[in-house]
Amino acid sequence: MSISIELTLLILSILFFLSILAGKAGDRYGIPALLLFLGVGMLGGSDGAGIQFENIQAAQVIGTISLSIILFSGGLDTRIAEIRPVVMPGMVLATFGVFLTAGITGVLTWWIFRFFEAPEEVTLLSSLLMAAAMASTDSASVFSVLRSKGIQLKHNLRPLLELESGSNDPVAYLLTITLISIANAKIAPFYHEIAVSILIQLLVGAMAGYALGKLAVYVINHIRINNNALYPVLVLTFSFFIFSSSHFLGGNSYLAVYIGGLVIGNAKLVHKRSSMHFFDGLAWMSQLLMFLTLGLLVNPHELIPVIVPGMIVSFIIIFISRPLSVFLSLLPFRKIPLRGKLFVSWVGLRGAVPIIFSIMALAADVPHARTIFNIVFFCTLVSLVVQGITLSPLAEWLGLTDKTPVAGKSEHFDISLSDEIKSVTAEITITPDMLQGEHRLMDLPLPNNTLVVLVKRAGSYFVPTGKTGLEVNDNLLIITDNARALHETEEKLGIVETGKELFPPDDGAGK
Numbered sequence: 001m002s003i004s005i006e007l008t009l010l011i012l013s014i015l016f017f018l019s020i021l022a023g024k025a026g027d028r029y030g031i032p033a034l035l036l037f038l039g040v041g042m043l044g045g046s047d048g049a050g051i052q053f054e055n056i057q058a059a060q061v062i063g064t065i066s067l068s069i070i071l072f073s074g075g076l077d078t079r080i081a082e083i084r085p086v087v088m089p090g091m092v093l094a095t096f097g098v099f100l101t102a103g104i105t106g107v108l109t110w111w112i113f114r115f116f117e118a119p120e121e122v123t124l125l126s127s128l129l130m131a132a133a134m135a136s137t138d139s140a141s142v143f144s145v146l147r148s149k150g151i152q153l154k155h156n157l158r159p160l161l162e163l164e165s166g167s168n169d170p171v172a173y174l175l176t177i178t179l180i181s182i183a184n185a186k187i188a189p190f191y192h193e194i195a196v197s198i199l200i201q202l203l204v205g206a207m208a209g210y211a212l213g214k215l216a217v218y219v220i221n222h223i224r225i226n227n228n229a230l231y232p233v234l235v236l237t238f239s240f241f242i243f244s245s246s247h248f249l250g251g252n253s254y255l256a257v258y259i260g261g262l263v264i265g266n267a268k269l270v271h272k273r274s275s276m277h278f279f280d281g282l283a284w285m286s287q288l289l290m291f292l293t294l295g296l297l298v299n300p301h302e303l304i305p306v307i308v309p310g311m312i313v314s315f316i317i318i319f320i321s322r323p324l325s326v327f328l329s330l331l332p333f334r335k336i337p338l339r340g341k342l343f344v345s346w347v348g349l350r351g352a353v354p355i356i357f358s359i360m361a362l363a364a365d366v367p368h369a370r371t372i373f374n375i376v377f378f379c380t381l382v383s384l385v386v387q388g389i390t391l392s393p394l395a396e397w398l399g400l401t402d403k404t405p406v407a408g409k410s411e412h413f414d415i416s417l418s419d420e421i422k423s424v425t426a427e428i429t430i431t432p433d434m435l436q437g438e439h440r441l442m443d444l445p446l447p448n449n450t451l452v453v454l455v456k457r458a459g460s461y462f463v464p465t466g467k468t469g470l471e472v473n474d475n476l477l478i479i480t481d482n483a484r485a486l487h488e489t490e491e492k493l494g495i496v497e498t499g500k501e502l503f504p505p506d507d508g509a510g511k
Contacts, residue, residue, distance in 0.1 A: 041295015075261020
C-alpha cells in the first residue's frame with residue numbers, strides 16, 4: 001500500500017511535535033533529549049503505533065547527512081581560544097583513547113561471553129566490531145544535560161570534552177569500516193597496512209578540512225550576493241562540499257567537516273551571526289530527524305533477547321574500558337585533577353553515532369549484524385539512562401560546577417552581538433529592592449562602563465534616558481565591557497552576592 005506525501009508529512013509533523021515536547025520535558029528533569037527522541041521513534045514504530053520502517057539504506061543516508069551537519073555545527077560553535085589549552089589531552093583521548101576503549105571492550109566481551117551460553121555470533125571479530133561502533137562519545141547529549149541546569153564546568157573540562165567528542169567520531173568510524181571490510185573479506189588482514197591506511201585518512205581529512213575551510217571563508221567573504229538570506233545556505237553548501245570532497249581525496253570526511261567548521265567558525269565572516277543561528281536550528285533538526293529514524297528502525301521486541309548480553313557489555317564499557325582508557329590516555333597530563341579525570345571517565349555517553357555505525361554493518365550485510373545492531377542500541381539506551389541522568393549530580397558532587405549566570409543570555413530581548421564585538425549584553429529585571437528612594441534610571445548604582453539601551457514594560461519597548469522613571473518588573477537590556485564588568489554591575493544591583501569570586505584561578509588541563 002502506497003502512502004501519500006500528505007500522510008507522510010502529517011506523521012512526521014506529529015512525531016516532530018511530540019519530540020519537541022519530550023525534549024522540553026527532558027530539559028526540566030535533566031533527561032537527555034536523545035533518549036526521549038529515540039523513545040518517540042520507538043513508540044511510533046512497528047511495536048507501537050505500527051509505522052513500518054525497514055529501509056536500512058535510507059536510515060544510513062539520513063544518519064550520514066545528519067551527522068555531517070551536527071559535526072560541522074559543532075566545529076562552528078567551538079572557539080579555538082578555549083580548546084587551545086587542552087588540545088593535546090583532547091586529541092590523545094580522541095585517538096589513543098578510542099583505540100583503547102574499542103580494544104578493551106571487544107576483548108573483554110568476547111572473553112566473558114565464552115563462559116556463558118552466549119549467541120554463536122559472539123566471535124572476537126564481531127565483539128571488536130561492536131566495540132568499535134561504541135568507542136566514541138556523544139557531545140550533544142552530554143551538554144544538553146549540563147546546559148539544561150545551567151551548569152558550567154571548572155578546570156577546562158568543558159572544552160576538553162567538546163574537543164574529544166567532536167574529533168573522536170572519525171577514529172571510531174575508521175575502525176568500524178575497517179572491521180566491516182575484514183568481516184566481509186574473510187581473509188587474514190595485514191595490520192600494518194590497516195594502521196597506515198587509518199593514519200593517511202586522518203591526515204588527509206585534517207588537511208582537506210583546513211584547506212577547504214580556508215577556501216570557504218575566502219569565497220564567502222568575497223562573493224557578492226544581493227539576497228543576504230542566501231549566505232547561511234552558502235555555508236551549508238560548503239559543509240557538504242568539504243564532507244564529500246575529502247572522501248574523494250582519500251581522507252576521513254567526518255574529521256574534515258568538523259575541522260572545516262572549526263576554521264569557518266573562528267574566522268571573520270560576513271553575515272556570520274545569521275549563519276550561526278541557522279546552523280543551531282539545523283543541527284537540532286538533524287538530531288531530531290536522525291534520532292526519530294533510528295527509533296523507528298529498531299523493533300523493541302528484538303531487544304528482549306539481548307538484555308543480558310547488553311547489560312554485560314554496558315557494564316564493561318561504563319565501568320571498565322572507558323575509565324581505563326581515560327586514565328591511561330591522560331596519564332601524562334598531571335595538571336588535570338583526579339576528580340576531573342573521574343568525571344571525564346563517566347562522560348562516556350553513547351548516542352546516535354554508535355547506532356549509525358552499527359547500521360553500516362547492517363547495510364554491508366555483515367554476518368549477525370542485526371544482533372550487533374540490537375546490542376549497540378540497547379547499550380546506548382543504558383548509557384543514556386545511567387550516565388546521562390547522573391551527569392549533573394556527579395559534577396556537583398565532585399565540586400566541578402560553577403553555577404554563574406551566562407553572560408548575554410536574555411529572555412525578553414532577541415539581540416546578540418557579533419563575535420568581533422567584545423562587549424556583552426544581559427537582561428536585568430527591576431525588583432522592589434532596587435527602587436529605594438528615587439525611581440529614575442540615573443539613580444541606579446550602575447558602573448560607568450554599563451549602559452541601559454532598552455526597556456521592556458508591559459509588552460512595549462522604548463529607549464530610556466537618565467530621567468526615565470523605572471517600575472517594578474521592568475526588563476532592562478544592558479551592555480557592558482565584558483563578563484567581569486557584568487558581574488560588577490550585578491553586584492552593585494544586589495543580583496549576586498557581593499565579593500563572590502566569579503573568575504577563580506583555573507588550574508586546568510594541558511597548560
